[in-house]
Amino acid sequence: MFSIGELSKRTKVKVPTIRYYEQMGLLAEAERTSGNQRRYDKKGLERLSFIRHARDLGFSIEAISSLIELQDHPDRSCEAATDIAISQLADVRAKIKRLKLLEKELTRISECCDGHGVSEDCYVLAALADHELCSREH
Amino acid sequence: MFSIGELSKRTKVKVPTIRYYEQMGLLAEAERTSGNQRRYDKKGLERLSFIRHARDLGFSIEAISSLIELQDHPDRSCEAATDIAISQLADVRAKIKRLKLLEKELTRISECCDGHGVSEDCYVLAALADHELCSREH
DNA sequence: CTTGAACCTCTAGTCACTAGAGCTTGTAGA
């Protein structure tokens, strides 16, 4: 059994974040000492590690909730889990696509001004004022 | 002179968002009719187009504030503008880098389970439970 | 002059935390 601070150190999840996860129902309510302090065991550690890893991979709290629900029922079909993973992957790919367009446009814009001119003649400001100057949609 | 709804149509910025920008000081307080409704002119339209375009490129409200400040002083050096653009580009590149790592990992994980099994044996859940199964850091 | 779409302000909700106030508990050293 260890304290919330110990759990925090082991999982690299900040203490207030652990309490937040508990409040959101991701983490079961921890056992308490007689003085009302939370105490965790191996199970709590594993669950928090799961949450941490899923968050690192960009899954939403809601998605993680569903995944945990599934984990708690070993006999259920895992279809929902793959669905969630695939939809998360699609999200990530969409974000990458959009960011690549932004990168192109921002690179182009940045290269057109060395920062030694005056605001009035600045290409950065002109480019922001007029999307027509952009080389493609974004 | 046109209404907030007109401005919204022309810029594709939603009405409550326009009011929000005004509240945040990005948009000067609009003139009002005797009945207290906002009325805009060409200047308002141009400024909102600028904001919209900058937001589309991912600049923060704070960054856009600085850019507008600069735009309002045509004789100032534009160094700050390029700085902001370059830092935004760096942000975008960092995000792409991170997302590409996630994409790799999520692709790998998704491919290891067809969703026809049972939760207990699901690779997706196993992979989330154990970062050691990941092929690299992310 | 009537109708109703569009406008107004204000408050609260979103997501995933993070910060701070003000209080209580656990634990290590004297």
Added chain:
DNA sequence: TCTACAAGCTCTAGTGACTAGAGGTTCAAG
């Protein structure tokens, strides 16, 4: 056993960039 004080507790509010809704007012077409 006593005493510090680090670490814990709860609760509220703030972050960014909006979005939704309530409840009321104004504009403009017919």
